[in-house]
Amino acid sequence: MHRRTLLRAGTAALAAPAAFTALAGGTARAVPLPVQGVDLSSVPKAEDLGAVFRHADGTPGDPVAILAAGGANHVRLKVWVNSPDGYHGLPHILAMGQRAHAHGLRLLIDFHYSDSWADPGQQNKPAAWAGLSLPDLEQAVYNHTHEILGGLAQQGTPATMAQIGNEINGGLLWPDGASGDFDALARLLTAGSRAATDATPGIEVALHLAEGGDNPATVWWFDNAVSRGVPFDVIALSFYGYWHGTLDDLRINAIDCAARYERDIVVAETAYPFVLADSDGHPNIIADPSQLVPNFGASWEGQADWVRAVSQVLSEVPDGRGRGLYYWEPAWIATPGNGWDPYDPASGNAWENQALFDFRGRALPAATWR
Template identity: 30%
Template sequence: MRKKGLFCFLLMLAMVANGQPRKYLGGDISLLPSYEQAGTVYRDFDGKPIEPLAFFKKMGWNAIRVRLFVNPEYAPQEHKEEGVCQDLKYALNLSKRVKDAGFDLLLDIHYSDYWADPSKQTIPHLWENVKPESLSDSVYAYTSRVLSSFKAKGVVPDMIQVGNEITFGMLWPVGRIHPMKDDNWSVLCKLLSKGCKACREVCPEAKIVIHTERAGEWDMTRSFYMHLQKYCLDYDIIGLSYYPMWHNSVKNLGTTLNNLESTFPGKEVMIVETAAYYSHENDKWATGPDQYAEFYPISLAGQASFVRELMNELSNHKNVTGVFWWFPEENACGNDLLPCWLNRGLFDNHTGKALPALKEFRYHSTKS
């Protein structure tokens, strides 16, 4: 153990000396406290009960992503049933636990009371009557208040997402854009710049992530970040969602990553969300058992195959400095926390046992 620890320490020194940024491996575990409160038991590959954060650490994870909504009590019931509950107190308590366990923290700020994604970027209830020209001030004040609350508790994020999946903008309709058009970018970039300004002021050591969800469409991805460059937005990391069922093949992702490296050579790239199905059981959104099986079978082996191929590809790109599994903590064993299942987590919904894909979710040491 001493030799291994010394080797890791020397490797870290060598990476710093060579100017190589740290690589992150982790997941967004934002619903974990709710599962634990429901009495959910997590198990390792052999069925032995485990403490999730300790187990993730054992599996080589070094970072955790936590989402934050403005006021989730105003979320529609359907979204509350999907796990929307992460208010400031919830996110702060989970983040403190994450940092105390030795993980780096990626704080994902949704500027909404519920999901901010490609289909909706809803202005928070308490901001509905704010004048459009003053909305950026609300973003600044809210971001500053959140980060100051974190710092007051000794919890400083290492990375901060200003917005979630914002290829088409945020705080609709005020900050809505189309990535391939030039309309309304000054408004969106003012909103983003105020959020980034708060991050720089309150947490100057944290890296800022701008997150989009069109990793399979290079033209859109390029146009979005070129517009940010035109408006001189101050951020550090290009964050991407990549799901094979919506964003094309891993090979296609590799092309996007190559293009990002040549087009934006000063930016790190992180896959801040990824996942793949292993089943469609109790899945109200699925149209059949083989939906989304274009690239991988909907099975445990198919999910593991996806992870293996993804991690091999990411290890080939020096600009990629992180990857986060979305909702790895899904575990319906012994609880009815959610009325239906997504079946994209890393634990079996029947037994609570860790799935084979989790063994594949690691960087290949010869390349990273």
């Protein structure tokens, strides 16, 4: 996920949304896809700090159960190596794996290979790995990946997909694994991929880039990965319409890459605001009408229409290779102590207006996939 410091990409006018199935309230229902996913990485900390999630009628409930009842069938969880707030490590991954499994949800584990956020603007080594040589970094990547996925497999809740790095357009574990030295980057990615399949035979390996509407950059990156024999099964893209181009840009990129590399495509991250206001006094990332995607308002309907529109694009990838999408952090509602900065408990939440729960914790229409 892009941090709030990144600049918003310009957006061109979009064609009006295509036909869709309407819900009773008039909002769009997403096109059914094999992957209807939700990233629930923030849930354990939110619950520990007192967050209350509710069904649409206001009845309190388990957010995992609420989203599963709405049609979500996959859960994405991020992993940090030694998180400053104590979350996103093995204990919470195992606990969330059990919760997801109890509701019939499959798991995608998102390895950041950092102690905190990893994205196109930062790919910082974990402090414990700071002085390692490249061969030792390969071993550290292997061991860390194997520990997390092996733990899930041992408790009977194996992941079905592993994401080796998060938004790694510029590489990972800088400076050693920067994309300017793709040979070194390929070694690190291969170590993670090999660990995933060793820990969980049959697991799918995804490689994840931001800028899902940028076809030339995506092709450059995957050409380099393929030419070096990096083993992977799925191309994962972030696509936020207020940063990453138009829906047509995503369509062109997804169709081209699915055919070019003979891999399935998932949108590993997307989201959209249901309102421009904030609920905690902390400025939101998307807070001004100029940031909105044309034809998609900051409303319950606009948010649901966005999920439907991205689903529609993926459904148009030939041969069923548009596997599906993950909505990023739909349960990251404003809860004191659960802000952006894991080093600072007083930091605020810049995302709550893009959650799939409103400011009272009630599930919104976009939380219903079916």
